[in-house]
Structure formats: C-alpha cells, structure tokens
Amino acid sequence: MMAKLKASLLSLRDLFATAWWIFLIAGIGFAVAYQFVEPAPPTRIVISTGGSSGAYYQFANRYAALLEKNGITLEVRTSAGSLENLERLKNDEAQVAFVQGGVMSVPSDPDAVEESGLLSLGSLFYEPVWVFYRGERFARPLSRLAELRGKRVAIGPEGSGVRQLATQLLAASEIPQGELLVPLTGQKAADELVAGRLDAVFVIAAEKAPVVQTLLRSEGIRAMGFAQADAYLRRFPFLSKLTLPQGVVDLVRDLPAQDVTLLAATANLVVRDDLHPALQSLLLQAAAEVHGKSGFFNRHGEFPAYKDQGLPLSAEAAHFFKSGPPFLQRYLPFWLAVLIDRLMVMLLPLIALLIPLLKVAPAIYTWRIRSKVFRCYGELRFLEEDLRQHFDPTRLGEYRQRLDALDEEASSLRVPLGFTDLVYTLREHVNLVRGMLLKREAQA
Numbered sequence: 001m002m003a004k005l006k007a008s009l010l011s012l013r014d015l016f017a018t019a020w021w022i023f024l025i026a027g028i029g030f031a032v033a034y035q036f037v038e039p040a041p042p043t044r045i046v047i048s049t050g051g052s053s054g055a056y057y058q059f060a061n062r063y064a065a066l067l068e069k070n071g072i073t074l075e076v077r078t079s080a081g082s083l084e085n086l087e088r089l090k091n092d093e094a095q096v097a098f099v100q101g102g103v104m105s106v107p108s109d110p111d112a113v114e115e116s117g118l119l120s121l122g123s124l125f126y127e128p129v130w131v132f133y134r135g136e137r138f139a140r141p142l143s144r145l146a147e148l149r150g151k152r153v154a155i156g157p158e159g160s161g162v163r164q165l166a167t168q169l170l171a172a173s174e175i176p177q178g179e180l181l182v183p184l185t186g187q188k189a190a191d192e193l194v195a196g197r198l199d200a201v202f203v204i205a206a207e208k209a210p211v212v213q214t215l216l217r218s219e220g221i222r223a224m225g226f227a228q229a230d231a232y233l234r235r236f237p238f239l240s241k242l243t244l245p246q247g248v249v250d251l252v253r254d255l256p257a258q259d260v261t262l263l264a265a266t267a268n269l270v271v272r273d274d275l276h277p278a279l280q281s282l283l284l285q286a287a288a289e290v291h292g293k294s295g296f297f298n299r300h301g302e303f304p305a306y307k308d309q310g311l312p313l314s315a316e317a318a319h320f321f322k323s324g325p326p327f328l329q330r331y332l333p334f335w336l337a338v339l340i341d342r343l344m345v346m347l348l349p350l351i352a353l354l355i356p357l358l359k360v361a362p363a364i365y366t367w368r369i370r371s372k373v374f375r376c377y378g379e380l381r382f383l384e385e386d387l388r389q390h391f392d393p394t395r396l397g398e399y400r401q402r403l404d405a406l407d408e409e410a411s412s413l414r415v416p417l418g419f420t421d422l423v424y425t426l427r428e429h430v431n432l433v434r435g436m437l438l439k440r441e442a443q444a
Helices: 002-034 055-068 082-090 110-116 161-172 186-195 210-217 229-235 277-291 315-323 327-331 334-390 393-411 417-443
Strands: 044-048 073-077 096-100 118-134 200-204 221-223 240-244 260-272
Touching (some): 044 055, 055 073, 055 096, 082 161, 118 240, 118 315, 161 200, 161 229, 210 221, 229 240, 229 260, 260 277, 277 327, 334 393
Parallel strands (some): 044 073
Antiparallel strands (some): 118 200, 118 221, 118 260
C-alpha cells in the first residue's frame, strides 16, 4: 500500500516538474480571460415609471413580480412623467424607465448618441393620442389641429410626456404656446372639459384607461379624427396610425358613430447602457410576457418591437428580437444560466490554449523520465568502448568500481511504474558489460 502511494506521489512530482510551464501559461491565460468576463448582475435595480394611477406604474409592478421569481428585486419609483424618467436615467437614479415616444430625439452627432448613455429595449405598446373636444363649440366635426387656434386646450403639466408631444403637434399646426394652453391632464382635465371650462384636452393613454372611457361615453364630448394622419407620420416618424372602429365603445349607442383615425405614440423601455446584459435580457422576457398578447390596437406578438428609433437599440434587444431569449436562459434558472455564461467566457479560451499544450506534454513527460535512464546508458556505453579498445589489466579495480556505481545508480532511479522496464533493462545491460569485463580479465 505504501509502495503504491509513494509511486503515485513520485508520478505527480515528475508530472509537475515536467508540466509546470503548462500550469503557468494556463494561469496567465485564465487571468487574461478574466478581464473580459462581465461581473455578476446586481440583484436590485430601479425602474422609473409615472404617476401611481398610470399604466406605466401598473406594468412596472407586473415586471417586478416576474423578476422576483428570478431573484432580482425591481424597485418601482413614481415620477412626473417621461422627461423626469430620462433625467433619472442620466443621473443614475434609475437603471430602467418607461419613456413615451416623441420625448426621445435622435442626436445628429453620433458622439452625442454615445454620450447620452441610454439605450432602447424597444417599444412595448401603442399609446393613442386622443383629442377630446366639446362638439357644440365647433361648426363641424374637428379633424385638424389647426382648428384649435384660439381655444382653451389642456396639454398636460410641465415635464409630462403628453405636454411634450402635444406642443410638437400644435407647433406643426402653427399654434404657439400661450395662456389658452392649460397645464392639466388626466381626470382633472376631463372634469374641466365635461364642465365646459375647456374646449379640448389632449390625452395619451390606452383605450381602457378610465379617463378615456369616461370621455368616450360623455354626452357632447367627441374624439377628434386626424384627417391629416399620413402627413403627421411623415413629419413625426415615431408616430403610428390607428383606427377606432365605429360602435366599438358601445354597440347599442353606436359609439363612436363612425370610424375615428387616431395617431399613436409608443411606450418605450429605456435603460442605461451600463445595465448588465443578462438583466436586459430578463427585462425583455418580462416585456414579452406582459405585452406580447393581442390587444385593442395590436396583433399577437407585435410587441416588444423597435418602432421608436429615438435612441439606439441595445445589442441584447437586437438579438432578442431576432432569436429570442439566450439559449441558456430558455432551459436553466436565471442564476445558473448567468454563471455558466460567465464561466464559458473564461473556459473557452483556456480550452483552446490547453489543447495544443496537452498534446505536447505527454511527449515531454516521457522524454524527461527516459532521460534519467539514458544518462546512465551514456556512461555505460563509454565504459564498454573503453573495455573493447583500451583494456588495461592494471585498471581492473577502476572498471569494477565504475560498473558497481552504474548498477547502484540504476537501482536508485525513481521512475513511475510504467517506466520500470527501462530500469531493469539498464541493469541487465550493466551485467552484460560486467560479463565482458570478466571475460577480458580471464584472457589477461
């Protein structure tokens, strides 16, 4: 038992003495590969939404529940709107945010795009632009924004996405900001319109939003159809054209009384460009689960998609839209998929490096073990030639001493079990030369 243990330790010692340089190169390769490994994703991130009664806030809470299943805490923070959300992203007060289409603008300078530090994970759903107005205050059904000149119109408070978009649309119709544009939105604006203190209101919300349903069913309140919708699409590429079918709100009362052409922005998921790629992929999976179903204005699987190009698309989002979730995340828990993905970045270069090294190592190991025996063979060959060519009877003691020394050295060689045949062969050859010496001695 002890002999086997000693033999094993001897083999390990010889292996390390032979292949130490392989371990050194592998260690250097590991250190270099580690520089390219993404750190582990954080377990807590912040998303900036909108008001606590808005759709953004409700969707964020659904995201949080999905991410919680994967061990990620999504902290939901309310805000005044899309502009504040963008500021939070730039100031690193949040890593994710909902941003309404039209609020983001494409910088003309490519360097400015990089300096913004923001990326889009795509659009999530349509946000129709509703312009509700009091029908009796217009000579005919409202179909152009230019007809709002001189009217009291609610366009939302400062910092809100609805105000940002409404001012762009009104400016295109040459309606400047002034006292007649009121900073109200949501239910307050709807109440003012129903009470007759406003002529029109801008609302950007889904068709199921309470404020939209209230105004669609209110007596004397109408939804404007955009007769120039195609022209707006040319001027504002982030907009889409939607149709509200006749009678879809109320079949009995036939609301609306005719098809209404609407404009729509999109709600976008924006992240900081330093957000971990694995978390970006996880957010996209949550977005697909929450927004991928068919809706009032969208088809099944239409969202998420890259519709608003105000910000560059994340590389993770581009891969997700093309191929779906990463392969490992489809079949493994999130934490395990991330761990394997990080290890592969380190192991693949190491494997590519070690394959040629390991092919060379056995040959070097064999050569090193055999070289111990070959050194004795060199001395034995020299002694044999001396006996053949220059035998001197007066040097018999020297010859015997040299042979005994070689035999002792052969006996003391420590080689792995797989190479012991070399040692025994060497000792046989030493005895062969010893027989030659005895023969020479007898002849002398």
